[in-house]
Amino acid sequence: MVPLIDLSRKLEANADAFALATRQVLDSGSVLLGSQTSQFEKSFANFAGTKYGIAVSSGASALQLGLAALGIGPGDEVIVPAMTAVPTASAVCAVGARPVIVDIDDETAAIDLELVEQAMTERTQAVIAVHLYGRPVDNLGKLTDLGVKVVEDCAQSHGATKGLAGSIGAYSFYPTKNLGGIGDGGMVVTDDPEVAERLGRLRVHGQSEQYVHIEVSQNHRMSEIEAAWLNIVLPQLELGNQRRRDIANRYQLANPNIRWQARHVNHVYHLAVALTPDRDEFRQAMLKHEIATGIHYPLALTQQPALQQFVSAACPVAEKWANECVSLPCFPELTDDEVDDVCAALVDIDL
Ligand SMILES: Cc1ncc(COP(=O)(O)O)c(C=O)c1O
Incomplete structure (x- = not known):
């Protein structure tokens, strides 16, 4: 995995x-x-x-x-x-x-x-x-x-x-x-x-x-x-950020049909986040390839029970984002083989 x-x-x-x-x-x-x-x-x-x-x-x-x-x-x-x-x-x-x-x-x-x-x-x-x-x-x-x-x-x-x-x-x-x-x-x-x-x-x-x-x-x-x-x-942070960038770039190149958070030259990819309305299917498909995924975050602030008292306007874009976002493995210590495995799974995904 x-x-x-x-x-x-x-x-x-x-x-x-x-x-x-x-x-x-x-x-x-x-x-x-x-x-x-x-x-x-x-x-x-x-x-x-x-x-x-x-x-x-x-x-x-x-x-x-x-x-x-x-x-x-x-x-x-x-x-x-x-x-x-x-x-x-x-x-x-x-x-x-x-x-x-x-x-x-x-x-x-x-x-x-x-x-x-x-x-x-x-x-x-x-x-x-x-x-x-x-x-x-x-x-x-x-x-x-x-x-x-x-x-x-x-x-x-x-x-x-x-x-x-x-x-x-x-x-x-x-x-x-x-x-x-x-x-x-x-x-x-x-x-x-x-x-x-x-x-x-x-x-x-x-x-x-x-x-x-x-x-x-x-x-x-x-x-x-x-x-x-x-x-x-x-002292290891700059190199780690560069590695994160390289990993995220490889994912984005692997399957151009997937929608990603917009790129930025200085992005440090704390998370590599893709967006799909078929998130459950996407995660299931990744799981079949033994790739773990996460969700950051499943609820927008407007959907958090504790924050209802502060909701004064609807936030449909954030709520849609919360429904569609999926985070892929992206940390400096991933091996090249693991990155290859994620890329292969992304290539295989057909949504
Ligand atoms: C965007 C953001 N703000 C604030 C925090 C709070 O940081 P901490 O968990 O160190 O209190 C976090 C981390 O959980 C975060 O991701």
Whole structure:
């Protein structure tokens, strides 16, 4: 069976380096916010093309603290795309603001910029643009021109964008991401020194100096062990992204009749996503060839039970996307033979 993802391959390849790094962390006596974390913050901000990087405990925390650091809170509205992981919207709720769910573009699955403009009210403080599946959102500058803050949800797009079009970028290091951690982790990147300083406080209970808390927050720290792992795998990210691109290109060439998420030169293919109205048949056919597939995501935000209270407009494009999308195996450690097997199965598919 060709797996949708197999983390054990990457974990195994880095096991010895990680054992050594873990030993160094233990010897240092510093297990939180020590030298591993500060080194990773510098290296990752440099990779992302930003001045500052503030490591936090998850991608969800990165979004939540990013919004809070921009001053977004109760009474505010934040526009989010209807096709994304639920944490994009729940982060808005976590700061007490209201997510306004807007439909997506049918080719790219990115938020529809015209609909964003229509959804704006005097309460709109920000828009979250999600680089879904690793494809950079086109024309992000248009969003910044609308006069609202732009938050880039980069949870799936490490390396797809350099620098920020928006005010902040929020990354996740969930283990399956392009830069995957050994547990949970995240980072907020920004070029604004005041926002960076505030983020540094917000991740440690709003503390400005020991035992002095100048705003209310919670614990969103990353562990030194997590940072040590991320320092090991960060130098492998560019090559891994290139491998993902090569794999996705081969799939797209294998069967030109299949519809794919629109291409982009900087796509980093966190997921290689095809679209078909006959999804069950497609998945069955792949299974017969012993190829695993997945669905990201089977429900648009407008279809999520927990988010019904925030649904104000229909999002038919996102709901159709949720019905038709299917993810194929696409991770750097796939062998050439496995990629050949997926291509052969795609060639064989007749929908
Ligand atoms: C688009 C998107 N945003 C936010 C998140 C939240 O990241 P985490 O799982 O690290 O909290 C994820 C990952 O699940 C995601 O894919």
